[in-house]
Amino acid sequence: MLKLEHVKWKAEDGEEIIKDIDLNIESGKLVVVTGPNGGGKTTLAKLIAGIEQVTSGKVILDGKDITNEDITTRAKEGIAYAFQQPVKFKGLTVRDILKLSAGKDLEEGEACALLSKVGLCAEEYIDRELNDSLSGGESKRIEIAGVLARDAKLLIFDEPEAGIDLWSFSKLVETFEILRKRNKGTLLIISHQERILSIADEIIVISGGKVRDMGSREKILPTLFKEERANMCPKEKEL
Numbered sequence: 450m451l452k453l454e455h456v457k458w459k460a461e462d463g464e465e466i467i468k469d470i471d472l473n474i475e476s477g478k479l480v481v482v483t484g485p486n487g488g489g490k491t492t493l494a495k496l497i498a499g500i501e502q503v504t505s506g507k508v509i510l511d512g513k514d515i516t517n518e519d520i521t522t523r524a525k526e527g528i529a530y531a532f533q534q535p536v537k538f539k540g541l542t543v544r545d546i547l548k549l550s551a552g553k554d555l556e557e558g559e560a561c562a563l564l565s566k567v568g569l570c571a572e573e574y575i576d577r578e579l580n581d582s583l584s585g586g587e588s589k590r591i592e593i594a595g596v597l598a599r600d601a602k603l604l605i606f607d608e609p610e611a612g613i614d615l616w617s618f619s620k621l622v623e624t625f626e627i628l629r630k631r632n633k634g635t636l637l638i639i640s641h642q643e644r645i646l647s648i649a650d651e652i653i654v655i656s657g658g659k660v661r662d663m664g665s666r667e668k669i670l671p672t673l674f675k676e677e678r679a680n681m682c683p684k685e686k687e688l
């Protein structure tokens with residue numbers, strides 16, 4: 450469903466951050482993108498969602514070349530993206546943002562069900578304003594609920610575990626598993642979390658702007674941490 454062909458991205462200073470990435474992601478899969486900090490995972494997700502535009506190469510969604518389409522058009526084509534650092538919208542309530550994300554009026558019950566999927570008590574949060582009074586973890590969960598509200602073909606979550614308490618995280622992992630079972634759309638999750646890696650159909654390891662490895666969870670997981678160890682500097686290994 451999603452194909453990247455020779456995708457490269459250079460930052461403004463000319464440094465090549467994404468170096469010739471080819472990917473083929475099948476429909477209905479739960480794919481986890483992992484790898485060391487600074488490896489290029491978020492940049493890759495932004496290139497897929499259209500937040501950044503590729504320097505060269507192609508992005509193809511369901512056979513359609515969307516390389517030159519902007520973020521709004523890609524959202525209409527069915528790509529939903531939950532930022533690593535959620536965006537705040539002063540003046541809007543949680544209910545407003547869920548409606549906007551869904552692109553339709555939501556019944557009270559539907560909005561509450563979305564909040565419950567991310568471990569938030571709807572009664573307490575539905576009329577809260579999206580301002581600085583929300584904690585980082587609360588904002589993050591509301592942002593994820595917004596992405597879940599979208600009937601998207603490709604749901605991208607950037608480190609959904611970041612700042613989320615263990616109970617809510619378990620709830621979120623359950624939600625990811627339910628979404629996968631429904632086989633409705635593809636989930637692309639950037640994560641370092643073992644619990645998320647352990648439910649992946651496919652794992653893609655990104656490091657130094659390249660795909661270092663990819664394949665089924667059974668193939669990748671046994672060697673994943675050994676490889677990370679091999680990449681450590683000698684002093685670190687001695688610890």
Ligand SMILES: Nc1ncnc2c1ncn2[C@@H]1O[C@H](COP(=O)(O)OP(=O)(O)OP(=O)(O)O)[C@@H](O)[C@H]1O
Pocket residue numbers: 460461462466484485486487488489490491492493
């Ligand atoms: N706009 C930019 N200008 C310059 N450098 C950038 C820009 N965006 C990202 N980078 C650099 O590109 C590299 C990859 O960043 P990216 O955020 O994609 O990594 P990541 O794998 O998601 O890391 P993490 O696991 O820490 O979230 C980093 O070295 C980062 O500093």
